[in-house]
Amino acid sequence: MHEKFVSVRNKLIVLGLAALLAMTAELKAESCVMIADADGIPTPTLYYDDRLFTLEPAFEDYQFMLADACDAWGLDLNAGCDIFPMMGAIDWNAVATICDGNKVIVYDRRLSQNVGYDGALAVIAHELGHHLCKHLGIKPANYTESHKRELEADRFAGATMRRIGFTKETALSYLHLLAELPSESHPSRAERRAALLAGWNDPQTGLACINE
Ligand SMILES: [Zn+2]
Missing domain, CATH: 3.40.390 (Collagenase (Catalytic Domain))
Structure with a gap:
């Protein structure tokens, strides 16, 4: 159960980063993607001014x-x-x-x-x-x-x-x-x-x- 959870979490992180890199490549000033947080929960994250900001x-x-x-x-x-x-x-x-x-x-x-x-x-x-x-x-x-x-x-x-x-x-x-x-x-x-x-x-x- 736990392992499965970790694997899902890692998958989310990889997906999130891939999406982010794709967007970065487009050189958009601001992009928002879902990235798994430390607990594996997909969290809206803003790529802004070359940095990542977690949104609530x-x-x-x-x-x-x-x-x-x-x-x-x-x-x-x-x-x-x-x-x-x-x-x-x-x-x-x-x-x-x-x-x-x-x-x-x-x-x-x-x-x-x-x-x-x-x-x-x-x-x-x-x-x-x-x-x-x-x-x-x-x-x-x-x-x-x-x-x-x-x-x-x-x-x-x-x-x-x-x-x-x-x-x-x-x-x-x-x-x-x-x-x-x-x-x-x-x-x-x-x-x-x-x-x-x-x-x-x-x-x-x-x-x-x-x-x-
Ligand atoms: Zn404006």
């Missing part, structure tokens, strides 16, 4: 934040918001990803020290935007496409905050964490500020990404 289901407060963001658009688990909120210590950041076929939002709880709890909702809304705008699964062709996706997620976050009833200032509460200058993946802080404000000012446009 989010505590209730973040589950509620995601539910509030979905609710603002009339979406729920059965309609568009079939997304699992998870947590992991991913460098004070948040990521939208697909784990073993499941839509996931990973949030580093420590980020709330910098953005506050209302700001955390804006961050989660940004990641939700990536899922709803169907940005996942296909790598952006170039930096223009990557920037466009980030701005769509920011616009969605601004719109969501407005629909929930948050102030403009709260909708902008993660802005100070963003790099001032553009990178290959992300636009400049000024561009992202404009997108957040555009969403807040005209929340109808929050999901314009779907029709594009």
